[in-house]
Amino acid sequence: MEPGGVGEDELRAMQALSGSKSRTQEGKKRDKCQPQRAEQVDMRGQSRTSTAMGETKDLTTTTRSPAKAPAHHAEIQKVFDHARAHRSQLCTLARGVDAEQKHSSVQVFHTANPNPPPVGLARQVNSSSALLERWENWIKSPTRSVRQHHFILEQLLLPCLPCKPKTDIVFLKVHKSASSTVMNILFRFGEMHNLTFAFPIGGGNQLFYPRHFLARFVEGFSPSSPRRFNILCHHMRFLQPEVHKVVPSSAFYFSILRNPVKLMESSFAYYKGASAFSRVRSLEEFLRQPYHYYNPTDGDRHYARNLMTFDFGFNPDGEVSAERVKLMLKAIEASFDLLLISEYFDESMVLLKEMLCWDLDSVVSFPLNIRDSSTKSPLSDTVVEKIKEWNRLDWEIYTHFNRTFWERIDRDIGRERMQREVKALRERQGELARTCLQGMGSVAPKHIKDSSLKPLQHGSARILGYNLKQGLDKETERMCRRLVTPELQYSSALYKKQFAQNLPETQQPPQQGNAPQHRPEGTQN
Structure with missing residues (x-):
């Protein structure tokens, strides 16, 4: 063990404690465009988990059969490109309008499908960029329908809603x-x-x-x-x-x-x-x-x-x-x-x-x-x-x-x-x-x-x-x-x-540290 500190065994124990995050993930939910892990339901009704790096893992054992590319692949790509080009502007605009107007802004991007999934299905699960990357990868998959792609696009834009x-x-x-x-x-x-x-x-x-x-x-x-x-x-x-x-x-x-x-x-x-x-x-x-x-x-x-x-x-x-x-x-x-x-x-x-x-x-x-x-x-x-x-x-x-x-x-x-x-x-x-x-x-x-x-x-x-x-x-x-x-x-x-x-009226809190220590706060430079 180091003098007055932790040794290797304690270091590993600390890492394990930190890795387990005793401050629970439920209590660490992110607002706005921050990465986090959250469970959601995709357009097939299956439970999935999205990660901050854009990976998606099925929580079910359902297997998918190979399928042909969506009929509207080119149209989906157009919608995606439009979303990428205007994401930052939309986020900036979204912060200044109410929720109903933001919902309308999201709907603007649903041009490839007259019946996009309800906003309520989408959850604020990831950063905009991470979702862009994931959506861009998914668009190459022949197993995704137009409706599924719109669901991902919706998630891309919803993080721009106001945060707390x-x-x-x-x-x-x-x-x-x-x-x-x-x-x-x-x-x-x-x-x-x-x-x-x-x-x-x-x-x-x-x-x-x-x-x-x-x-x-x-x-x-x-x-x-x-x-x-x-x-x-x-x-x-x-x-x-x-x-x-x-x-x-x-x-x-x-x-x-x-x-x-x-x-x-x-x-x-x-x-x-x-x-x-x-x-x-x-x-x-x-x-x-x-x-x-x-x-x-x-x-x-x-x-x-x-x-x-x-x-x-x-x-x-x-x-x-x-x-x-x-x-x-x-x-x-x-x-x-x-x-x-x-x-x-x-x-x-x-x-x-x-x-x-x-x-x-x-x-x-x-x-x-x-x-x-x-x-x-x-x-x-x-x-x-x-x-x-x-x-x-x-x-x-x-x-x-x-x-x-x-x-x-x-x-x-x-x-x-x-x-x-x-x-x-x-x-x-x-x-x-x-x-x-x-x-x-x-x-x-x-x-x-x-x-x-x-x-x-x-x-x-x-x-x-x-x-x-x-x-x-x-x-x-x-x-x-x-x-x-x-x-x-x-x-x-x-x-x-x-x-x-x-505190008594005459008592002033001490300005220096209150334990064995060498000096108070250091400087930046």
Whole structure:
């Protein structure tokens, strides 16, 4: 077993628990255009299961006899091409009209059959792109009738119906990966919709990190009368069975990753006081003889190696074998609905918006906990390769989920629409900057005029902040302040609001962590 963590046997047990998804699939139903597994009835009246990858398996033992291609094959292909060409426009239009009008929009595409199947037969079971792929494959099958093809087409368009915004969320706040900015987004959404947060006991900013998460670390949780919270987003070392105890089974799980090369350069600057870094003058010096400074038994050693691996609950010093890497990736995929990439933050926010069924303003943000460029160090190619090798487990996680990130964009949104959405997001961010900020951007800590907006400073990093414009009306000032309030101050205010009835008027929740830990939240850069 690793010091203070899990060994291989426990890793396998965690994978099994994650794979079984104690948060049941019934509670994980997707809205809108998200992949999921759901049972349906096809046009032959047989029970079938559709998967997110477009595969379809009969649940009956009925066998099909070879048949000739449908008489209207060319007409079906025409309908399919029309649907593909207009899918994104239809989805955009569909969000602004009522259900009856959407039904009419769907009927427009049923030109090849005067008697299409009732809308009620179709269920929102897959993403539009996955359904397109499946329908395109099915159209080549000589065993499908025109009516069956229309049923598939109907499923293709129905996911564009309005979805219900998700309010039960688990965000694994990975260090040094723009996670403070994401947390601000969750804080704002939760505050505006009166949602509850799973706060650390006493109102700290970490859930007894670096220990594996336990439900009893959450303020207000009791095993005898378990309480469920809407949002869990404070720093923790992930352990899914325990997380499941404090959030609804339908909760949406996501996290964000960062290129391990940039992550380690940032970690060295911010956690310079960590045991592994305190005796070296530069990252290059550390990497020349890492084991001369790095001790796997140090309680803060994770800041110096495979930090993402550690945050996901695994051993950062584990063997880098194909089997172990595969096991880790499967465990993460089994537990999380979405992995974002900080290098593509705007694209990540568009994808998150789609998955959560939120509006644009809910995911617009100003970068928080960003580091002044003067404290960033350029890295030689040799150092870059050494970082990759030293953080090999992180590198395997990052490269895998960077690939699946773009695969999901291609499948669920498409590159052209993504470009339009990113443009709209950036334009809105620009509008808010012109409305809210003095100087349109971040400033050095010494230039921040409002002390309540000053971010925590630590290590050799110099963390930037913002100044709000003067003379804003009350509502606009409140909106702008939410966008730029640092994590510790925002978390403290929300804690006090949520547990106001339990706090004496003079008591202020602590701003630092409440368990053995090295440092609070890291920065993105």
